[in-house]
Amino acid sequence: MDKFSKELQDTLIQLGQVPDHFSEQQEHYIKHLLHLLTVQDEVIFREYYGLFGTEIHPLDDLAYKHGTDTETMMNIIEKNLRKLAITPEWQQVIKPLITGQQKK
Numbered sequence: 001m002d003k004f005s006k007e008l009q010d011t012l013i014q015l016g017q018v019p020d021h022f023s024e025q026q027e028h029y030i031k032h033l034l035h036l037l038t039v040q041d042e043v044i045f046r047e048y049y050g051l052f053g054t055e056i057h058p059l060d061d062l063a064y065k066h067g068t069d070t071e072t073m074m075n076i077i078e079k080n081l082r083k084l085a086i087t088p089e090w091q092q093v094i095k096p097l098i099t100g101q102q103k104k
Helices: 003-017 024-034 039-049 059-065 070-085 088-103
Strands: none
Touching (some): 003 024, 003 039, 003 070, 003 088, 024 088, 039 059, 039 070, 070 088
């Protein structure tokens, strides 16, 4: 996983685990970022990271639910992380908003 994907993944993990650390605006932007994915991939992200009140689902459960194996499911997640991590929406708007907020 590259640096850009890792930054986004760390943010999604934190959002899933401690959503109170994020403002309503930050959550709103991340929801819009996820809309760049297909509906199925967005659901996978919500369930894998436990986003926006969704229960966290283990990788093997997600793979079974979507009729694939865990390696393929992880590849889908990593491919989509990369896809989102290099967007101008993440790089120029959301990431600076989040990192700027965390430094305060």
